[in-house]
Amino acid sequence: MNFCSNCGSNQLQFIVPEGDNKQRFVCPDCDTIHYQNPRIIAGCLPVFEGKILLGKRAIDPRKGYWGLPAGFLENGETPEEGALRELHEETLAKGHIKHLQSVFSLPQFNQVYLIYLVDLISDEMGTTSETLESKLFEVKDIPWEDIAFESTTFALEEYLKNPEAKMTKRGHFIWEKEKRFGI
Numbered sequence: 661m662n663f664c665s666n667c668g669s670n671q672l673q674f675i676v677p678e679g680d681n682k683q684r685f686v687c688p689d690c691d692t693i694h695y696q697n698p699r700i701i702a703g704c705l706p707v708f709e710g711k712i713l714l715g716k717r718a719i720d721p722r723k724g725y726w727g728l729p730a731g732f733l734e735n736g737e738t739p740e741e742g743a744l745r746e747l748h749e750e751t752l753a754k755g756h757i758k759h760l761q762s763v764f765s766l767p768q769f770n771q772v773y774l775i776y777l778v779d780l781i782s783d784e785m786g787t788t789s790e791t792l793e794s795k796l797f798e799v800k801d802i803p804w805e806d807i808a809f810e811s812t813t814f815a816l817e818e819y820l821k822n823p824e825a826k827m828t829k830r831g832h833f834i835w836e837k838e839k840r841f842g843i
């Protein structure tokens with residue numbers, strides 16, 4: 661952070677504010693403390709007649725790889741609304757939320773994924789500016805080697821252990837160990 665978003669000062673200091681225990685960007689000109697917190701990514705695990713909808717990414721990062729429809733939650737939106745919005749924006753598909761399927765954290769990227777199990781209302785889908793191809797995969801055809809993100813791999817693996825399970829699965833990713841951890 662180079663400039664104060666409140667007053668425009670370029671004198672920001674990275675210090676531990678009084679009464680705090682973490683370093684924050686603090687503006688000496690207007691006394692604003694700039695708290696930075698993880699971002700929420702809402703997404704879907706969309707299912708239709710036992711098949712799973714994946715989108716082939718048209719944009720970086722991981723262009724050309726397959727992922728579950730997901731994106732940053734917008735202000736003023738619930739995670740459920742965000743998940744269904746991303747589903748439609750990325751694949752033109754529509755569905756209903758069943759339950760929260762997985763929570764997957766990437767502490768080193770300051771991201772938390774909330775993935776909802778979604779029943780698609782039909783097999784209607786398409787390509788968009790964000791997706792080169794939208795496709796329903798039989799379980800045996802899931803392109804495990806070409807999955808874009810760990811959060812998707814985790815959600816799919818956990819889902820396929822028992823597709824009827826209603827429990828939310830929790831996991832996280834540690835970059836140095838290049839490893840997923842389920843809880």
Ligand SMILES: [Zn+2]
Nearest residue numbers: 664667687690
């Ligand atoms: Zn300021």
